[in-house]
Amino acid sequence: MADINLSRITKSFGDYRAVNQVSLDIADGEFVALLGPSGCGKTTLLRLLAGFEEPDGGVISLGGQVVADPQSNIMVTPEMRNLGIVFQSYALWPHMSVARNVGYPLEVRGLGRAERDHKIKAALDTVALGPYADRSPTELSGGQRQRVALARCLVMEPRAVLLDEPLANLDVHLRETMQQAFLDFHRRTGATMIYVTHDQAEAMAMADRIAVMDKGHIRQMAAPETLYREPADLMVAGFVGAGAVLPISNVSITDDRTCSVRLGDTDVAARICPNFVRNRAAAHAGQAGICLRPEDVWVDDAGALRGSVEDCVYLGGRFRLSVRIGQDRDHVLPVYANRRARIGENVGLKVSDGWVFDRMQGEAA
Amino acid sequence: MQAVSRLRGFWPGMITARSNSNRSSDRLLYWLLVPVFVVSILPIVRLGFEGVMVGGVPSFDYFRDVLGNGSTWQATANSLYTAGLGTIISLLIGGSFAFLVALTDVRAKAALVFCFMIPMMIPPQITALSWVQLTGPSSALLNAFGIAPAMGSPQPLYSAEGIALLLGIQHASIVFLTLRANLRMLPREQIEAARLAGARGGRLWWQIILPLTSPGLIAGTAMAFVTALGNFGITAMLGIPANYATLPTLIYQKLAGFGPSVLGEVSVLAMLIGAIAICGVALHHRLLSKRDYRLMGMVGRPLDIRLGARRPMIEGILWTVLVAILVVPLLALIATSLVPAFGVKLNFDNYSFAAFREVLFVQPSTARAFQNSFMLSVGAAVTLVLVCLPLAYVMVRRPSRLTKLINLLVEVPYALPGVVLAIACILLFIRIPLLDVSLYGTLGIIFIAYLARFLVIALRPVMNSFSQLDPALEEAAQACGAGLGRRLRDILLPLAAPSAAAGALLVFLTAFNELTVSALLWASGNETLGVLIFNLDDSGDTVLASAVAVMVVLVVIALMSCFQLASRRLPKGVVPWQT
Numbered sequence: 008m009a010d011i012n013l014s015r016i017t018k019s020f021g022d023y024r025a026v027n028q029v030s031l032d033i034a035d036g037e038f039v040a041l042l043g044p045s046g047c048g049k050t051t052l053l054r055l056l057a058g059f060e061e062p063d064g065g066v067i068s069l070g071g072q073v074v075a076d077p078q079s080n081i082m083v084t085p086e087m088r089n090l091g092i093v094f095q096s097y098a099l100w101p102h103m104s105v106a107r108n109v110g111y112p113l114e115v116r117g118l119g120r121a122e123r124d125h126k127i128k129a130a131l132d133t134v135a136l137g138p139y140a141d142r143s144p145t146e147l148s149g150g151q152r153q154r155v156a157l158a159r160c161l162v163m164e165p166r167a168v169l170l171d172e173p174l175a176n177l178d179v180h181l182r183e184t185m186q187q188a189f190l191d192f193h194r195r196t197g198a199t200m201i202y203v204t205h206d207q208a209e210a211m212a213m214a215d216r217i218a219v220m221d222k223g224h225i226r227q228m229a230a231p232e233t234l235y236r237e238p239a240d241l242m243v244a245g246f247v248g249a250g251a252v253l254p255i256s257n258v259s260i261t262d263d264r265t266c267s268v269r270l271g272d273t274d275v276a277a278r279i280c281p282n283f284v285r286n287r288a289a290a291h292a293g294q295a296g297i298c299l300r301p302e303d304v305w306v307d308d309a310g311a312l313r314g315s316v317e318d319c320v321y322l323g324g325r326f327r328l329s330v331r332i333g334q335d336r337d338h339v340l341p342v343y344a345n346r347r348a349r350i351g352e353n354v355g356l357k358v359s360d361g362w363v364f365d366r367m368q369g370e371a372a
Numbered sequence: 373m374q375a376v377s378r379l380r381g382f383w384p385g386m387i388t389a390r391s392n393s394n395r396s397s398d399r400l401l402y403w404l405l406v407p408v409f410v411v412s413i414l415p416i417v418r419l420g421f422e423g424v425m426v427g428g429v430p431s432f433d434y435f436r437d438v439l440g441n442g443s444t445w446q447a448t449a450n451s452l453y454t455a456g457l458g459t460i461i462s463l464l465i466g467g468s469f470a471f472l473v474a475l476t477d478v479r480a481k482a483a484l485v486f487c488f489m490i491p492m493m494i495p496p497q498i499t500a501l502s503w504v505q506l507t508g509p510s511s512a513l514l515n516a517f518g519i520a521p522a523m524g525s526p527q528p529l530y531s532a533e534g535i536a537l538l539l540g541i542q543h544a545s546i547v548f549l550t551l552r553a554n555l556r557m558l559p560r561e562q563i564e565a566a567r568l569a570g571a572r573g574g575r576l577w578w579q580i581i582l583p584l585t586s587p588g589l590i591a592g593t594a595m596a597f598v599t600a601l602g603n604f605g606i607t608a609m610l611g612i613p614a615n616y617a618t619l620p621t622l623i624y625q626k627l628a629g630f631g632p633s634v635l636g637e638v639s640v641l642a643m644l645i646g647a648i649a650i651c652g653v654a655l656h657h658r659l660l661s662k663r664d665y666r667l668m669g670m671v672g673r674p675l676d677i678r679l680g681a682r683r684p685m686i687e688g689i690l691w692t693v694l695v696a697i698l699v700v701p702l703l704a705l706i707a708t709s710l711v712p713a714f715g716v717k718l719n720f721d722n723y724s725f726a727a728f729r730e731v732l733f734v735q736p737s738t739a740r741a742f743q744n745s746f747m748l749s750v751g752a753a754v755t756l757v758l759v760c761l762p763l764a765y766v767m768v769r770r771p772s773r774l775t776k777l778i779n780l781l782v783e784v785p786y787a788l789p790g791v792v793l794a795i796a797c798i799l800l801f802i803r804i805p806l807l808d809v810s811l812y813g814t815l816g817i818i819f820i821a822y823l824a825r826f827l828v829i830a831l832r833p834v835m836n837s838f839s840q841l842d843p844a845l846e847e848a849a850q851a852c853g854a855g856l857g858r859r860l861r862d863i864l865l866p867l868a869a870p871s872a873a874a875g876a877l878l879v880f881l882t883a884f885n886e887l888t889v890s891a892l893l894w895a896s897g898n899e900t901l902g903v904l905i906f907n908l909d910d911s912g913d914t915v916l917a918s919a920v921a922v923m924v925v926l927v928v929i930a931l932m933s934c935f936q937l938a939s940r941r942l943p944k945g946v947v948p949w950q951t
């Protein structure tokens with residue numbers, strides 16, 4: 008196992024910078040998810056790590072050892088990095104049986120027959136595919152193929168496991184089972200895992216930390232709860248979790264963690280991003296925004312913030328409303344309510360918490 | 373153990389230079405380009421040298437003479453017309469066969485494919501001979517049924533279209549084999565997805581299947597065109613009586629003339645053919661480079677599109693075409709081999725096996741020629757496949773300006789008429805510099821010429837299948853720690869095996885009764901089958917020539933049957949006519 012460090016990694020395809028000045032530090036044994044919209048460079052970043060792509064600039068090191076540094080002409084080939092990778096397309100070899108697919112890394116390392124068979128059996132049992140050892144991968148279902156790919160990656164006891172949207176092709180039920188399988192595997196082996204996905208629920212459920220990517224940049228890297236409660240910028244706030252970001256003009260900063268903002272006709276106490284506090288000029292330049300999560304806002308007829316109900320969904324135990332608010336009625340806020348509301352009904356809202364940050368953060372880049 | 377394997381990753385020697393193409397194991401691959409250059413490009417360069425040297429001084433006189441001559445351009449136009457039309461015919465026949473056999477539920481596929489391969493094994497001049505015998509007024513077969521055209525009426529095949537038709541039939545198998553190897557790799561999901569999206573019938577074919585298989589189609593077309601361009605047997609047998617000159621026949625006429633300027637003029641004409649072939653191939657690469665139709669997903673079971681009620685009709689058409697292009701000329705050939713004397717009407721009373729007895733038991737050259745041709749063609753097929761796997765890998769996965777150039781140049785020895793390549797080889801190898809040995813008059817020089825000529829046949833199908841493989845398959849092996857050699861052996865070779873086998877088979881079949889290259893290179897004791905047949909025919913023993921040709925076809929069918937029997941022990945998809 009090893010920690011992974013990327014420093015100012017850049018990779019261009021022609022003029023397009025698929026990965027732009029990315030720095031990441033991943034600790035030994037950590038489970039990190041790379042989350043981002045389609046085309047943001049997640050696969051490219053993973054392939055850079057694995058060694059299939061060479062960075063244009065920056066340094067990649069595994070366990071303290073530099074494996075890619077164009078400045079010093081260092082490029083360790085993928086076969087020498089001892090990283091396991093699970094491809095989105097599985098990449099099983101159709102001409103080999105399931106057992107041989109799984110055993111191939113051991114074959115390459117020149118392990119003896121008996122030891123190999125033993126490890127293959129153990130790996131196949133881990134993914135519950137023991138009885139399928141002699142089949143051809145073409146005769147397996149999508150989920151089974153995925154598990155073979157995982158087993159192949161596990162037998163080689165890699166320094167880190169890279170997974171590129173491994174569950175994208177599976178049905179919901181199988182996804183949950185497989186998520187559990189990944190987590191169990193992670194707990195048991197303590198392997199460093201980097202997991203690419205564009206499904207935020209999946210990332211939140213599994214990862215110790217999530218790196219949110221957009222247009223080749225890492226926007227924020229933090230624990231799931233931090234990402235949810237304290238998004239660094241507009242993109243992260245919008246991409247992770249439900250909620251809305253409202254522009255606000257009046258921020259009175261209480262201390263470097265809390266503040267009070269004017270929403271509608273009332274003052275609301277909210278948390279504020281410490282960086283934003285330090286940059287008071289921006290805070291007063293009308294760049295502030297408040298991120299409201301559904302659980303922070305409740306329907307309360309006495310509430311000063313008013314809006315009209317657009318949509319009402321019963322979630323079991325409570326309702327989720329979409330309420331259109333603001334002077335120009337240009338923001339839709341998801342909120343929870345204890346009673347059903349009519350579409351079009353005018354309701355009052357009470358805000359118990361919020362997160363104030365710089366809306367323009369990262370937009371220039 | 374584990375620590376050791378991890379440490380390996382940090383071996384200082386493994387930290388290699390910067391660019392992808394410079395990794396240490398990859399650098400070894402580039403050495404492969406050296407023998408390829410020596411064998412297949414150097415002879416042509418040597419010949420080109422003759423074209424620009426007049427009496428030992430550099431000069432463009434030959435260019436002026438040859439390019440200023442109207443007959444050169446007439447022959448060029450004729451070559452383009454016959455090769456172009458022939459290619460279209462090959463594409464129609466070979467393409468429809470490949471699609472129907474690979475993708476639909478027609479019955480008796482193995483038999484269809486097996487039979488479809490046979491026309492290619494009949495030497496072109498024999499094909500031409502048998503068609504002329506078949507359709508002309510003195511046709512042994514037609515006369516046996518009393519339906520031959522009247523004496524004195526013109527032979528319809530002595531025309532540009534006649535040449536194109538026979539070129540088309542002769543090379544349909546090339547399109548067929550290339551395309552079929554390609555179709556085998558088509559994952560059924562992609563076609564099924566299209567059908568679910570509502571694509572049916574013509575739409576499915578035009579919008580999904582054709583674009584997905586276009587790399588194979590384009591590659592097959594390019595190869596058929598280049599083959600047709602250099603064909604001598606058919607253009608000579610049909611063109612010379614009609615006074616219709618193509619570039620290869622023009623070259624032969626020049627050679628027959630024998631003057632001091634022969635080599636120079638032939639060299640210039642050879643460059644002209646080479647240039648046309650390179651243009652064709654460059655066009656092929658342009659077309660291909662715009663499409664990266666890597667086939668994603670599993671190569672699963674083959675597809676069986678149901679033809680429904682139309683199946684018997686389509687099967688009927690397929691077999692009718694086969695009878696027309698295979699059985700009929702073959703029957704004509706057999707009929708000729710059985711007549712007691714050339715020109716005599718064949719009937720059930722006068723047939724005789726005397727010709728077979730003669731060539732089998734009286735003439736020792738027959739057995740020798742079989743042995744020589746067998747060794748040469750098997751040797752060339754095996755050597756070329758072994759070279760082409762890594763070579764195709766370099767060309768596809770590590771393209772550079774050098775590989776692109778070589779990619780175009782390897783086409784030239786195949787496109788040139790065989791005799792021109794033979795001259796080029798003689799010029800280069802008559803005295804090998806430094807070693808001071810001569811290859812002239814040995815089987816060795818024929819072997820080298822075969823390697824040069826057929827490299828491209830073996831290379832194209834393999835390149836084609838490499839460019840279609842999902843790169844993740846190789847990357848997965850790389851992540852498992854497999855170095856380049858291992859990946860080639862364990863992953864790429866088995867996955868490309870069907871294409872490599874198709875290539876090897878094509879090489880074997882074309883080399884087995886090859887004539888035009890060995891015509892100049894053979895020496896007594898070193899004759900090949902093509903030379904033997906040609907010499908017999910040339911000295912008026914057409915019946916004996918036909919008998920040898922019939923035996924060639926029988927031997928090849930027997931060899932193919934052995935393959936068939938061994939097919940269960942061979943990797944899947946290696947025997948091309950197996951489903």
Ligand SMILES: Nc1ncnc2c1ncn2[C@@H]1O[C@H](COP(=O)(O)OP(=O)(O)OP(=O)(O)O)[C@@H](O)[C@H]1O
Pocket residue numbers: 020025043044045046047048049050051052205
């Ligand atoms: N080989 C390539 N050549 C040119 N452009 C490329 C190449 N690979 C990726 N790109 C471009 O780089 C960008 C990032 O691609 P990447 O595959 O990393 O996205 P991704 O985040 O994995 O998206 P998805 O979630 O859809 O898989 C895309 O805009 C893509 O078009």
Ligand SMILES: [Mg+2]
Pocket residue numbers: 049050051171
């Ligand atoms: Mg991706």
